[in-house]
Amino acid sequence: MSAMAGLATALQVLAVLAGAPLVVGGMRQVRARLEGRAGGGIGQPWRDLRKQFRKQQITPAGTTVIFALAPAVVAGSTLLIAAILPLITLGSPLDPAADLFGVVGLLFLGTVALTLAGLDTGTAFGGMGSSREITIAALVEPTILLAVFALSVPGRSANLAAIVSATTDHPGQLISPGSLLAFVALAIVIIAETGRLPVDNPSTHLELTMIHEAMVLEYAGPKLALVEWASGMRLTVLLGLMANLFLPWGVAGAHPSVLAILIGLVAITAKVAVLAGVLAAGEVFVAKLRYFRIPELLAGSFLLALLAVTASYFFATPTN
Amino acid sequence: MTTTLHDSPTVPLPDEGPRAARRVRGQAILSGGLTAVLGAAGVALGLSAIFGEPRHLRIGWLLPLVGVRFDLGPLGGLFVAVTGAVSIAVGVYAVGYAQREHWARFPLVMLPLFVAAMLLVPAAGTVTTFLLSWELMAGASLALVLSEHHREAVRSAGTFYAVMTQLGFAAILLALVVLSAAGGGDAFDTIAAHADGISSGTRTAVYLLTLMGFGSKAGLLPLHAWLPRAHPEAPSPVSALMSAAMVNMGIYGIIRIDLQILGPGPHWWGLTLMIFGAVSAVFGVLQASVATDVKRLFAYSTTENMGLVTLALGAATLLSSYGANLVAAMAMTAALLLILSHASFKTLGFLAAGSVLAATGLRDLDKLGGLARRMPGTTVMFGIAALGASGLPLGAGFVGEWLLLQSLIHSPHDDNTLLALMMPLSVGAVALTTGLGIAAMVKAFGVGFLARPRSAAAEAAREAPASMLTGMTLAAAACMVFAVAPVVLGPLLTQVLAALPTVGGDAAAGPVLGTFLRLPGFAGSTSPGLIAAALVIAVLLALGLTRWGARRRPAAAVAPLWACGADSLSSRMQYTATSFAEPLQRVFDNVLQPDTDVEVTHFAESQYLVEKVTYRALLADPVEQRLYTPVVRAVTTWAQWVRRAHPGSVHLYLAYGALGLLIVLVIAR
Numbered sequence: 001m002s003a004m005a006g007l008a009t010a011l012q013v014l015a016v017l018a019g020a021p022l023v024v025g026g027m028r029q030v031r032a033r034l035e036g037r038a039g040g041g042i043g044q045p046w047r048d049l050r051k052q053f054r055k056q057q058i059t060p061a062g063t064t065v066i067f068a069l070a071p072a073v074v075a076g077s078t079l080l081i082a083a084i085l086p087l088i089t090l091g092s093p094l095d096p097a098a099d100l101f102g103v104v105g106l107l108f109l110g111t112v113a114l115t116l117a118g119l120d121t122g123t124a125f126g127g128m129g130s131s132r133e134i135t136i137a138a139l140v141e142p143t144i145l146l147a148v149f150a151l152s153v154p155g156r157s158a159n160l161a162a163i164v165s166a167t168t169d170h171p172g173q174l175i176s177p178g179s180l181l182a183f184v185a186l187a188i189v190i191i192a193e194t195g196r197l198p199v200d201n202p203s204t205h206l207e208l209t210m211i212h213e214a215m216v217l218e219y220a221g222p223k224l225a226l227v228e229w230a231s232g233m234r235l236t237v238l239l240g241l242m243a244n245l246f247l248p249w250g251v252a253g254a255h256p257s258v259l260a261i262l263i264g265l266v267a268i269t270a271k272v273a274v275l276a277g278v279l280a281a282g283e284v285f286v287a288k289l290r291y292f293r294i295p296e297l298l299a300g301s302f303l304l305a306l307l308a309v310t311a312s313y314f315f316a317t318p319t320n
Numbered sequence: 321m322t323t324t325l326h327d328s329p330t331v332p333l334p335d336e337g338p339r340a341a342r343r344v345r346g347q348a349i350l351s352g353g354l355t356a357v358l359g360a361a362g363v364a365l366g367l368s369a370i371f372g373e374p375r376h377l378r379i380g381w382l383l384p385l386v387g388v389r390f391d392l393g394p395l396g397g398l399f400v401a402v403t404g405a406v407s408i409a410v411g412v413y414a415v416g417y418a419q420r421e422h423w424a425r426f427p428l429v430m431l432p433l434f435v436a437a438m439l440l441v442p443a444a445g446t447v448t449t450f451l452l453s454w455e456l457m458a459g460a461s462l463a464l465v466l467s468e469h470h471r472e473a474v475r476s477a478g479t480f481y482a483v484m485t486q487l488g489f490a491a492i493l494l495a496l497v498v499l500s501a502a503g504g505g506d507a508f509d510t511i512a513a514h515a516d517g518i519s520s521g522t523r524t525a526v527y528l529l530t531l532m533g534f535g536s537k538a539g540l541l542p543l544h545a546w547l548p549r550a551h552p553e554a555p556s557p558v559s560a561l562m563s564a565a566m567v568n569m570g571i572y573g574i575i576r577i578d579l580q581i582l583g584p585g586p587h588w589w590g591l592t593l594m595i596f597g598a599v600s601a602v603f604g605v606l607q608a609s610v611a612t613d614v615k616r617l618f619a620y621s622t623t624e625n626m627g628l629v630t631l632a633l634g635a636a637t638l639l640s641s642y643g644a645n646l647v648a649a650m651a652m653t654a655a656l657l658l659i660l661s662h663a664s665f666k667t668l669g670f671l672a673a674g675s676v677l678a679a680t681g682l683r684d685l686d687k688l689g690g691l692a693r694r695m696p697g698t699t700v701m702f703g704i705a706a707l708g709a710s711g712l713p714l715g716a717g718f719v720g721e722w723l724l725l726q727s728l729i730h731s732p733h734d735d736n737t738l739l740a741l742m743m744p745l746s747v748g749a750v751a752l753t754t755g756l757g758i759a760a761m762v763k764a765f766g767v768g769f770l771a772r773p774r775s776a777a778a779e780a781a782r783e784a785p786a787s788m789l790t791g792m793t794l795a796a797a798a799c800m801v802f803a804v805a806p807v808v809l810g811p812l813l814t815q816v817l818a819a820l821p822t823v824g825g826d827a828a829a830g831p832v833l834g835t836f837l838r839l840p841g842f843a844g845s846t847s848p849g850l851i852a853a854a855l856v857i858a859v860l861l862a863l864g865l866t867r868w869g870a871r872r873r874p875a876a877a878v879a880p881l882w883a884c885g886a887d888s889l890s891s892r893m894q895y896t897a898t899s900f901a902e903p904l905q906r907v908f909d910n911v912l913q914p915d916t917d918v919e920v921t922h923f924a925e926s927q928y929l930v931e932k933v934t935y936r937a938l939l940a941d942p943v944e945q946r947l948y949t950p951v952v953r954a955v956t957t958w959a960q961w962v963r964r965a966h967p968g969s970v971h972l973y974l975a976y977g978a979l980g981l982l983i984v985l986v987i988a989r
């Protein structure tokens with residue numbers, strides 16, 4: 001680990017912190033424009049956060065420390081993921097500490113914290129949101145791990161830096177059937193995990209169709225701000241992960257120079273912006289699925305991931 | 321869901337008084353203390369067998385003709401140490417539990433006896449000694465399961481357990497008798513030395529029989545049915561012992577007989593182990609995720625975890641049969657780690673469930689809730705157990721599952737269709753198991769301990785006494801060590817692995833459990849301790865973020881929950897365990913086959929107004945219904961036929977005797 005790599009890792013965390021509200025704002029803006037509205041501007045989520053953070057702390061009666069701590073756990077686990085992923089540099093000092101399985105585990109740790117908070121309120125909405133969220137999470141997990149498996153076959157490792165550098169060394173693998181199938185599977189899973197259309201509608205105000213929003217219904221003020229910030233960061237890091245797994249160019253090496261770090265920052269910003277824009281534009285054309293149709297979608301993505309692994313076994317080009 | 325009321329804490333004993341209380345107290349301390357001391361001795365003995373010389377003990381006079389012989393090697397040492405460690409926590413816990421639950425003398429006597437029997441099983445050096453200890457263990461556990469025999473549910477569970485455990489014993493008996501006949505001796509050493517000469521037919525027979533016998537003890541499908549019956553009905557410390565220590569003996573049997581003595585087996589041995597393991601894991605966790613009885617949930621979780629262990633064992637066998645020793649060593653280490661971590665979090669889980677049961681008399685999650693305020697200590701303990709069982713980072717189960725997944729994804733696959741198909745499917749099974757396991761544990765903890773109480777009994781709960789909390793703290797400490805510092809297990813696992821040459825033990829190097837868990841020969845590492853430390857820092861950072869703008873904020877306030885504009889929320893409006901798991905129940909409708917019934921009663925005045933809605937759901941075990949019911953029916957029919965043969969006529973019986981003697985003489989001639 002070099003000092004520059006540590007610096008780049010810190011920059012990753014800061015970039016995710018600062019960029020997440022902008023990603024959310026950008027996606028809302030794209031959607032608004034495509035629907036013929038003016039939109040609130042890219043900076044609107046930042047203004048919302050500032051407003052929320054100045055509001056009064058409100059503790060719903062009867063909730064425990066779980067409810068109070070859950071937003072920090074979600075945000076903290078997401079920040080940690082941001083420090084582990086090779087977003088700007090391959091040399092994150094935390095890279096050997098957690099591979100892709102560890103990252104998935106941390107992601108689920110955040111989900112579990114919010115789910116427990118939803119149950120902790122003891123309202124029907126909290127329980128409903130938690131129940132739905134955990135059902136989706138349980139069904140998403142097999143797909144994620146299989147996609148991880150498919151991706152780790154070429155690099156012979158589940159550690160992210162190894163996967164990314166294996167792809168940069170052998171870009172031909174990107175157009176292999178295994179890689180393409182894994183891409184689609186992972187895309188569906190990320191949509192489900194971050195609660196985007198068609199799985200969940202982040203801007204819904206109808207309680208009966210809500211998943212994520214029902215779960216966090218009792219949050220207000222600074223805690224709500226942290227929950228929203230964290231969900232923006234989750235979206236951002238997952239888009240960043242997806243971008244660098246399948247388009248790993250521009251990522252600085254394990255011992256980067258200042259210029260390489262800057263290039264890495266610009267590259268990841270551009271990639272996430274494009275991906276977010278595509279996702280937002282796609283959302284305009286789909287409606288939310290009925291809740292009990294979601295398992296079918298996830299079963300489909302599971303099948304794709306399974307095919308991806310099998311394909312990467314049978315079509316693997318030896319890398320070493 | 322069905323009500324599971326537990327009545328013993330409310331039954332006052334006739335001789336209640338200060339003297340009787342003092343006597344019960346003395347007896348409880350004696351019994352619990354003895355259990356803990358036996359456990360400590362087991363830990364010491366097990367560790368000395370792992371790190372030092374193998375221990376031998378021969379008592380010739382104890383059994384006629386063959387005598388009793390104990391040989392404790394590293395593998396047996398590990399299981400003795402695990403059993404001992406579980407017993408320490410359970411013994412300390414039982415001191416308080418037995419007083420609170422007014423245990424009679426019988427279970428107090430049986431508890432240390434059960435522990436002693438369990439410690440003998442992995443130490444047995446001969447077939448006879450093994451069978452003797454095994455039967456002693458089975459008998460003692462059955463007696464303990466039946467300790468609340470005044471309840472009908474307990475008697476039914478006891479019958480089920482007795483029949484299944486004895487059938488399993490019969491299979492093991494047959495297998496070991498065949499084995500010792502073919503191996504030319506009673507001692508395991510002798511058999512192992514002559515194992516090469518055993519014909520493949522005999523090997524197959526022994527393998528299948530032991531898989532059946534040991535598999536039923538380990539709670540593997542389809543012979544798991546005793547587990548979700550016996551575990552909930554047994555007193556909680558006994559459930560903890562059975563689930564965290566006794567089921568391990570089934571795994572020990574498979575490793576010792578099939579992998580260590582008979583191994584290396586053919587490819588299909590590993591394959592069958594993997595299939596049985598994967599099916600058990602997925603089925604167990606699916607049942608756990610819809611269970612509403614907290615102890616039944618943990619019982620199914622035991623099936624799940626033993627399934628994962630068996631899957632890892634199968635992977636190790638299959639991989640080493642293809643010569644991939646490095647990866648096989650990884651899978652075997654994963655199996656051992658999973659056994660250790662399961663023992664720690666399942667002990668804690670059952671003990672915490674026992675505290676809840678003692679405090680409220682309830683096992684039904686649908687009637688619990690709000691315990692976090694009334695029983696904070698127990699809540700923390702249960703939370704640690706649930707985190708461990710869900711396999712997430714920071715939980716005890718993470719490292720084992722991580723290693724298992726690593727061994728599956730690193731398996732060699734060049735021109736090997738079998739491995740190329742089995743490994744991805746196994747990863748899928750493990751992943752589905754983890755995902756559903758998270759849902760089950762969130763349900764158990766979130767519905768049982770958070771929100772508001774759903775019954776008067778849960779509202780009146782009070783915290784467990786100090787000895788119960790101490791027992792749980794010991795188990796929790798073990799969970800925490802496995803979760804953040806598996807490095808302490810490194811030397812231990814290396815020693816045990818070296819004793820298992822047929823399943824990766826002869827690899828140049830096993831996985832290295834240092835601060836970073838590294839895989840030799842592969843680029844892959846993780847560091848649970850570092851993740852935990854970094855996560856704490858990150859959470860503190862996130863808490864720091866909420867300080868932004870804090871100075872301008874008005875003072876914090878407590879406000880009522882959003883009740884959609886109504887006056888207030890009643891506790892009946894909360895989600896229950898049944899409703900929480902309903903989506904999963906619907907998604908896995910085909911596998912679970914729930915029997916649900918919704919009955920809507922309308923007001924007489926208008927059919928648009930609903931007076932009440934009755935929801936009834938019956939979740940029976942489909943495997944049990946499909947497989948066991950026909951067998952039980954067939955046996956009953958057969959018994960009816962046999963009954964006609966003994967109508968009570970002495971003349972007929974004399975004729976039977978004479979006929980039997982004639983046949984024997986003809987054969988023996």
